[in-house]
Amino acid sequence: MRSKHWIVLTLIFMMVLLYLWQQQPPQFKNQKVNTVIFQSKDETQQAVTKDAQKVDTKATEPVIEITETPNPKGNNNDQERTYLQVYRDLQLAGECNKFYFNNHQYKGNYDYTAELTQAYRSLNKTDDLPPATQLDALEQFVQSCLDLKRAVFARADIPELFPDYQFAYPVTFELRKELNKTKPETPEGKHLAGAIKHSGQWVQLFNQMIDAATGKKKHSSSIIKMMREEAQVIRDEISILYQANPVDGEQIALLQQQINDLYLKMEERQPASKEAVQQAKEAFLPTNALMEKNLRAPYPDSFTEIIKNLQLKSQYDLRIGAISSPDYWAIYLKKYIPWHLPPSHHIMQQSPTTDTDHFNLLIESASMLYLCYLGADCGPNSVLVRKYCLNPQANFQNNYPNACGKTLIDFYTENYLTPNQWKDVSSLFDIMVNMYGS
Amino acid sequence: MDRKIKWLLVILAGAFVFWFLYGQDKAKKTTTVNNNDSLKTSKQPQVTPKPDTLSQSERVSSSQPDSEVQSQSVDEKLEQWLVQIQDRRYSEDPTVEVSSLAMEFESCGNNNNDWLFTDKEPNEKQLQIKNLMDKHCKQLSADYPLLGNKENHPGLQIILHQFSTSTALGDYLQANQFATGGRLHTLEFSKGLLPLALKEKNAQMINMAEWISSFHIKNRLFEEQLIKGEHYEYLRSIQSIALTGLSCEFQDGITCSPSSRFMQDKCFDEEKFCGLDFKQWYQQAVSPGMDADIQILKTYFQGLVQP
Numbered sequence: 001m002r003s004k005h006w007i008v009l010t011l012i013f014m015m016v017l018l019y020l021w022q023q024q025p026p027q028f029k030n031q032k033v034n035t036v037i038f039q040s041k042d043e044t045q046q047a048v049t050k051d052a053q054k055v056d057t058k059a060t061e062p063v064i065e066i067t068e069t070p071n072p073k074g075n076n077n078d079q080e081r082t083y084l085q086v087y088r089d090l091q092l093a094g095e096c097n098k099f100y101f102n103n104h105q106y107k108g109n110y111d112y113t114a115e116l117t118q119a120y121r122s123l124n125k126t127d128d129l130p131p132a133t134q135l136d137a138l139e140q141f142v143q144s145c146l147d148l149k150r151a152v153f154a155r156a157d158i159p160e161l162f163p164d165y166q167f168a169y170p171v172t173f174e175l176r177k178e179l180n181k182t183k184p185e186t187p188e189g190k191h192l193a194g195a196i197k198h199s200g201q202w203v204q205l206f207n208q209m210i211d212a213a214t215g216k217k218k219h220s221s222s223i224i225k226m227m228r229e230e231a232q233v234i235r236d237e238i239s240i241l242y243q244a245n246p247v248d249g250e251q252i253a254l255l256q257q258q259i260n261d262l263y264l265k266m267e268e269r270q271p272a273s274k275e276a277v278q279q280a281k282e283a284f285l286p287t288n289a290l291m292e293k294n295l296r297a298p299y300p301d302s303f304t305e306i307i308k309n310l311q312l313k314s315q316y317d318l319r320i321g322a323i324s325s326p327d328y329w330a331i332y333l334k335k336y337i338p339w340h341l342p343p344s345h346h347i348m349q350q351s352p353t354t355d356t357d358h359f360n361l362l363i364e365s366a367s368m369l370y371l372c373y374l375g376a377d378c379g380p381n382s383v384l385v386r387k388y389c390l391n392p393q394a395n396f397q398n399n400y401p402n403a404c405g406k407t408l409i410d411f412y413t414e415n416y417l418t419p420n421q422w423k424d425v426s427s428l429f430d431i432m433v434n435m436y437g438s
Numbered sequence: 439m440d441r442k443i444k445w446l447l448v449i450l451a452g453a454f455v456f457w458f459l460y461g462q463d464k465a466k467k468t469t470t471v472n473n474n475d476s477l478k479t480s481k482q483p484q485v486t487p488k489p490d491t492l493s494q495s496e497r498v499s500s501s502q503p504d505s506e507v508q509s510q511s512v513d514e515k516l517e518q519w520l521v522q523i524q525d526r527r528y529s530e531d532p533t534v535e536v537s538s539l540a541m542e543f544e545s546c547g548n549n550n551n552d553w554l555f556t557d558k559e560p561n562e563k564q565l566q567i568k569n570l571m572d573k574h575c576k577q578l579s580a581d582y583p584l585l586g587n588k589e590n591h592p593g594l595q596i597i598l599h600q601f602s603t604s605t606a607l608g609d610y611l612q613a614n615q616f617a618t619g620g621r622l623h624t625l626e627f628s629k630g631l632l633p634l635a636l637k638e639k640n641a642q643m644i645n646m647a648e649w650i651s652s653f654h655i656k657n658r659l660f661e662e663q664l665i666k667g668e669h670y671e672y673l674r675s676i677q678s679i680a681l682t683g684l685s686c687e688f689q690d691g692i693t694c695s696p697s698s699r700f701m702q703d704k705c706f707d708e709e710k711f712c713g714l715d716f717k718q719w720y721q722q723a724v725s726p727g728m729d730a731d732i733q734i735l736k737t738y739f740q741g742l743v744q745p
Contacts, residue, residue, distance in 0.1 A: 003443045010447040355723035418667030424727035
């Protein structure tokens with residue numbers, strides 16, 4: 001073949017490759033990172049019994065969708081993200097961590113469908129698969145998690161596969177950085193920023209108060225570190241003993257007791273100083289009062305942020321959840337700071353029950369309704385509904401497939417609450433509106 | 439010369455291909471990752487359902503030991519039991535009597551209730567109830583030594599089938615004692631037990647039905663459409679309260695006293711309930727809506743009793 005033919009063939013080949021490359025889909029599609037539904041704030045709306053009119057908290061204004069086009073590398077036309085957007089992405093990331101490829105626990109091997117199926121079968125004592133609505137909701141949720149991750153990584157210019165993760169939760173890490181850099185512009189955003197700041201101060205002062213009330217630790221941190229190391233050495237000895245044949249149970253028990261004694265020693269404290277306690281209390285009370293005052297603002301994100309601190313709940317637990325059943329933490333608190341009363345205590349004082357377990361059965365629903373009343377997203381794809389539909393934070397345990405695809409209100413009225421239970425929930429809702437509603 | 443040009447062109451083409459595949463912006467690989475990130479699993483999840491039976495170790499042993507020696511000791515034990523239960527507290531049916539006593543003894547925590555306080559320090563009121571409970575349990579053990587005897591109590595199941603029956607409730611207990619899979623811990627057993635327990639007006643057996651049904655959060659002793667709600671904990675709670683409330687009417691409210699199992703739990707959770715009996719607690723604790731649901735259930739359960 002002549003060299004001319006070779007040249008022509010090569011050129012054709014290169015043109016074909018060039019054409020194929022140009023036909024590839026765009027790197028990033030427009031992604032809906034979050035949807036904010038602005039509800040009408042009709043203050044005459046209150047939850048009523050099923051016998052009368054249903055609460056209608058569906059949006060009376062058009063649904064405003066805030067879409068986000070993630071920033072591809074080199075693109076200078078950034079659409080600025082609001083403080084609220086970043087905050088809500090951060091909350092979502094918290095729910096999503098277990099689904100991310102480089103999560104240090106699952107390394108991409110997490111079969112979430114199997115876990116949901118297992119939970120469904122265990123709950124319902126059946127061999128059936130979960131209903132299609134629930135499986136669809138799960139796929140949708142995981143997709144939103146992956147979309148969020150891609151968007152965050154693109155903005156931060158992090159390689160998609162991120163093989164050498166520096167920390168367990170890169171998405172959350174980046175979003176926290178972004179939140180710190182983003183300036184709130186709207187009243188709601190500013191209020192939320194204030195709530196977060198005050199929450200941080202509150203936690204610090206609260207811990208100082210607990211430290212003062214329980215007495216300072218007797219041993220310095222370096223001594224405690226030595227004790228921990230000593231405990232680890234004993235644990236290693238126990239491991240060796242377990243490999244022996246026969247296993248010397250008595251010796252193991254003795255060594256275990258030594259570890260227990262070490263831990264007790266680590267926790268030894270000096271007697272609490274009354275002056276120190278009083279000082280810490282006086283420093284704490286104004287911030288506590290400010291937090292309680294800020295509960296009265298009509299912003300659902302701020303409300304959730306503040307309440308989870310005042311109620312000492314997990315940051316991923318959206319339930320306002322009342323006074324916890326007397327687990328160790330609650331008893332611990334009552335012992336050292338009996339005068340501290342969380343918001344749920346005040347609500348319960350006005351409620352028709354004095355039993356904390358019963359109150360807890362009602363306050364969650366009342367709180368969710370209150371958040372909807374404040375304008376939180378209570379639609380079928382919202383965090384609040386997802387908690388019932390999937391309950392991903394609790395490994396899909398004890399979820400409610402009938403919630404999938406419904407608004408929160410519809411789920412409550414059609415499935416979740418009995419008609420009589422609705423009356424009790426409504427009365428708690430009314431108490432919350434009177435107490436915190438603006 | 440031609441050859442050199444050919445090789446040059448081949449190398450150029452190869453370089454272009456290499457660049458196309460590997461040399462692009464890495465972000466473009468998201469499209470490939472997108473494809474690989476397919477969320478639709480093509481296969482069904484491989485989940486092995488848990489068998490709905492108890493493991494072998496949990497089943498009541500039905501092996502027959504040495505007939506001569508064991509038969510003698512079983513007869514002796516039976517005789518001892520029959521002497522102990524001469525004064526009947528629950529039923530003339532010996533099977534029911536013994537089962538009821540065993541259930542009453544359950545609230546004694548096998549003679550040691552310290553486990554209730556492993557993670558908390560009881561206050562004065564809680565200690566009072568604990569002491570009351572301990573006193574009751576000691577009396578029970580004194581009245582029925584075989585009950586508190588660790589050698590004999592586990593053996594109660596082995597000899598239970600030796601007791602005669604004179605009621606449908608007794609027959610039911612015997613029939614299910616050694617049924618395949620150890621049905622004593624299943625919802626089906628509870629469902630069958632409850633109407634018989636109500637008919638026989640036996641507080642402890644009603645308590646047993648309630649207790650067993652509480653093992654799983656979705657265990658219901660009533661039809662789904664009766665109470666139109668799904669809140670698992672709420673439904674379990676109202677079922678428990680309804681059944682406990684029904685049991686209060688029998689045997690002088692033994693299952694509803696301040697030291698009963700139900701009120702012990704309430705007291706140890708919240709000091710303000712210490713010393714109250716069930717009815718006193720109910721007045722303070724149950725909200726109007728919950729009360730209405732409980733009444734629905736009580737009416738339903740009472741309707742289960744066949745004349």
